[in-house]
Amino acid sequence: MDDVSDPVEGFRPVAALPKAHLHLHFTGSMRHGTLLELAERDGIRLPASLTEEWPPELSTADEKGWFRFQRLYDVARSVLRTEDDVRRLVLEAALDDAADGSVWTEIQVDPSGYASRFHNMTEFTDLVIDAVRDASERAGIGMGVVIAANRTRHPLDARALARLAAQYAGRGVIGFGLSNDERRGDTREFGPAFAIAERAGLALVPHGGELRGPAHVTQCLDHLHPSRLGHGVRCAEDPAVLDRVADSGVALEVCPTSNVSLGVYATYEEVPVRILTEAGVDVALGADDPLLFGSRLAAQYTILRAAQDFSDVELAELGRMSIRRSYAPAELVQRSLAGVDTWLETPPDDGR
Incomplete structure (x- = not known):
């Protein structure tokens, strides 16, 4: 933790705190108003x-319960029908994150879920990367793409996606993930896909340790060799697993x-x-699926301030952790860390 000598405590605006957004799903980043507008355009009936x-x-x-959640996600995905829809989603996600203080956003997408509507996985991936490049410039933040496999599908599909991600390494794609219901599939069987991504130099960022407990965190560490773990919070239930996560970095x-x-x-709480x-684990706060959960990046920091009395010093350190553990360019990282220091040096507001 950076040395902060006796700062003035109070409530600085969390949206002004520089931070990186490292857990954001593609369809789930959509604005609610955009969902309604696109559905009305094409006569798609949305559930209440x-x-x-x-x-x-x-x-x-x-x-x-997960099926109901996934069904809502699939309905939302169905409104994305044109290239302009995809570009709009990415731009609005970038603008929303910029307004929330994100200096770098990693957006996660499974191209196989869109391949049939956009010709094939490669063409859709090209579209997303170009949309991200344009949105990054227009919103004034850095962005990277994580290609994620679906653990409810066959591990061979994950290998195909890992090879696709590897083709784009250094050209917009920065990582490879694994999402959907972690109670499905055998984590060990996805190891070969992650080995492909690892050889390509991609960040390994699977989901784990949210719907399943500490034992699943151990499986992810053993077989997927993550650099970051999506969620992972259940490791807190087992001191030995928590220590292993901390020791592994x-x-x-x-x-x-x-x-x-x-x-x-x-x-x-x-x-x-x-x-x-406190166990030495770096934590990066994320909004996951704002479309379904109703809150975006800055709200995650506000929640900890309100529910757990996190001080501005603590929130600043969370901002630093997110930036350090991002895959942003080194110059952006250094500039953003300096911005966190500036935020903390700024006198606090009277309100929240």
Whole structure:
């Protein structure tokens, strides 16, 4: 932790705190208003949980609950029908993150979910990378793409996506992930896909340790060799696993709103961010799927301030952790870390 000598405590605006957004899903980044507009354009009937009852009440305590969550995600994906739709989604996500203080955003996408509508996976990946490049320039933030496999599909599909990601390494794609219901599939069987990505020099950022407990975190460490783990919060339940995560240097992408919305924790007070950081684990806060959870990046910091009394010094360190554990260019990292120091040196506001 950087040395901060006796700073003035108070409430500085969290949206002005420089930070990196390392856990953001492609379709889930869509603005709610954009979803409604695109659905109306094409006559797509949305369920009430995505219209007048938005944000939806969700729970993934069982597979039925996850199915309902995934169904809403699939409905949202169905409104993306043109190249302009994709470009609009990416630009709006970049603008929203910029407004929330993100200096670097890594957006995660599974091209196989869009391949049929956009000709094939390669053409869709080209489109996303070009959209990200344009949005990055227009929003004034850095951006990278993570290609993610779906653990509910065959591990051979994951290998195909890893090879696709490897082709784009250094050309917009910075990492390879594994998402969807972590209770499905055998984590060990996805190891070969991650080996392909690792040989290509990509960041390895699978999901794990959210819907399943500490044993699944261990499986991810053993077989996927992550540099960061999406969620990973359940490692806090086992001191030995927590120590292993800390000793291995694996960072965790923690998404408080997602954790509570999906029923992993009953309240924001229970999300174990302090337990993780006090054990020596780097934590990067993320919004996961703002479209379904109803809150974006800055809100994750505000939640910890309100629910767990995080000070501005602590929030600043979380901002630093996210920036350090990003795959942003070195110059952007250094400039942004200096920006965190400037934020902390600025006198606080009277309110939140």
